[in-house]
Amino acid sequence: MSKDKYQISRKADYVGLKIILNELLTFEKDIHLTSADKDSLAFQIRATLNVFVSLHNLKDAINKIRIKGDSDFVSKTRKLRKDLEFISHIRNKGAGHIDQKILERAVQWHPHIFRDATRENDDYLTYECYRAVIESGINSYICKDGVQKVFETEIDLLYPPNAKQFYGFLAELISISIEWIHETLDILKSEIVYHTEEQVVEYAAIAAKTSFNLNVNWGQVLHRARYKLNLKYSFEESV
Structure with missing residues (x-):
């Protein structure tokens, strides 16, 4: 009898994915802007940061968990892993960690943060700081020629076409991730022996x-x- 009888590692995989799934199901709704008032914008930007962390955790899980799926599942896993590299870049630079170079680029990208007329407007400044860092994380994911890898343009989240482009990509990625997790959880449940x-x-x-x-x-x-x-x-x- 070996320690595998208790399936500790496999059950740990299951628990981790259940947590990530719950987070993504929540944030899937939260990233959609219901109105353009400052409270809604602040709520959306915080939800976006949370999504980066959850999706980064999913990428780590995909790299760690060994799943025997069919060819379609393998192909979806490879594509999802590739798409999540972008999210991990943002998370590592401006969400789970805050990189000094990103902060410096954010200050240069958003000089209005230090405009004298708004220096006492704390809500506005907090939102703009978040936005500057997130946009700098997005825009720093570049090819060797300096072009943004995913969107091929710099992203400004207050510019409607850019916001639609980015949040459309993020919403689709969340949806694909949720689908992948559901499929993987079904595989794990088929392998786990539930005790009597x-x-x-x-x-x-x-x-x-x-x-x-x-x-x-x-x-x-x-x-x-x-x-x-x-x-x-x-x-x-x-x-």
Whole structure:
């Protein structure tokens, strides 16, 4: 009997994707602008930042999770991974992390942030700071010739054609990501063995021995838990 009996890694894949799915289902609605007032714009820009983080987490999951799917699933996975590289760039430069070079480009791109007439308008300045950083992240994803890789033009989110172009791309990417997650979760559920009520005591012992020291090999934790239950178990097979 090996540690694979408990399918810890596979179940972890499932949990991670369920969280990302829930986030994307929420943000899919939030990125759509309902009106052009300042509160709606601020809400949309914050939701956009959250989407970048969730989609970046999805890219990490795609790179980590090994799924045996058909040729169509493999093709969709490859295309999605490629599209998510763009989002990860934005996330790494201006969402999950804030890069100093991006901040400097944002200041140059949006000089009106430091206009004397609006220096005390905190709501306006906060929104413009967010917008400047996001746009700089988008516009810095360039080819060797300096052209934006995805849109082939610099993006200004307050310019309606640019906003339509960017948010149309983002909405489609979210939709494709949600579809991919649903399909992957179905595959994972088909692989996971759900424990019965008769196994509750065994799994309770495993849970009780959870070590939150991330440097500890969890195979050793499983061994100690099973030993306590006096169940037949080979530690050598668990590592």
